[in-house]
Amino acid sequence: MKTMQGVFSPLQRLFLIGQHLNIDLRTMRDDLFPMTGGGNKARKIIKILQSAENQGCNALVTTGGIQSNHGRVTALAAAQRGWRCKLILHGDKKEVANPKGNLLLILLAGAEIEIVQPDEIASAMQSAMDAFRSQGLTPCEIPGGGHSVTGAMAFVEAVDELKEQCQPDGWQADWVILASGTGTTQAGLIVGLERLGWQTKVLGISVARHNPRGKDIVEESCRELRSHLGLPSRTETIDFRDDWVGEGYEQAGTTVLSAISTAAAMEGLILDPTYTGKAFAALLDLVHTGEIAKNSKVLFWHTGGLLNIMASNYFSGIKT
Secondary structure: OOOOOOOOOOEEEOHHHHHHHOOEEEEEEHHHOOOOOOOHHHHHHHHHHHHHHHOOOOEEEEEEEOOOHHHHHHHHHHHHHOOEEEEEEEOOHHHHHOOOHHHHHHHHOOOEEEEOOHHHHHHHHHHHHHHHHHOOOOEEEOOHHHOOHHHHHHHHHHHHHHHHHHHHHOOOOOEEEEEEOOOHHHHHHHHHHHHHOOOOEEEEEEOOOOOOHHHHHHHHHHHHHHHHHOOOOOOOOOEEEOOOOOOOOOOOOHHHHHHHHHHHHHHOOOOOOOOHHHHHHHHHHHHHHOOOOOOOEEEEEEOOOHHHHHHOOOOOOOOO
């Protein structure tokens, strides 16, 4: 999949939607990152497991929702290495009877799963770690969503991929817009762009968390990254917006569903109702209100989500 040195995800121009909006619109296609299902969590797990391998680990324990992209890439990465994997999931246990989307791939990859209530996750994670150790294994505990300095570093490095692909025509984004969940993807992009010296606004669109908690977590991740990289501290305001959260995680309203339909029909770009649909709905709204000015250079960082839309029921009654 490497089309250029060090490049895993193609940068593509969205001519038709960009023309419709009167902006120069491009997208970084992490949904095409070369691991089954792709997505930003695939970038993170590759980086995290490099560290785990260096520490001699041979089993993985992590957590997420029933349709967790992070859980899916962790299960697949463990299978590729012949490692044991235990996922502590939260959600509707009934989905196990008819698995689809990420859950289906998790089970096919041979991961063990345990479904618990959110307040039981920490103790279940500890029990899984203890069980692996009692079997003579060396497990690695991965925070949900790959939320760590190592996971964030994957997106500092992703900015280097972006730079390489922008060099031929000297393109620099005025805005980067992405779906922001645990915050490390946004933090990695912010710090990565700082290293380049680009004056780019990074706008994270919350998929679940509300402010001030959501913004504070991204800010904390940025501080940790700068410390890790030996970069000077900064006091800039993190742009993390919760206006498109709707009724919460995995819940999409009509604005988000309309944005998904627009991207698919106008450009063949597939988004999802949990993550990227919310971010793209925000992009459309911000252009229409004029906050993103005409002729702006806008990068939509596509963080994945194909398996989320395939597992959802939002479009079950769609007519052709």
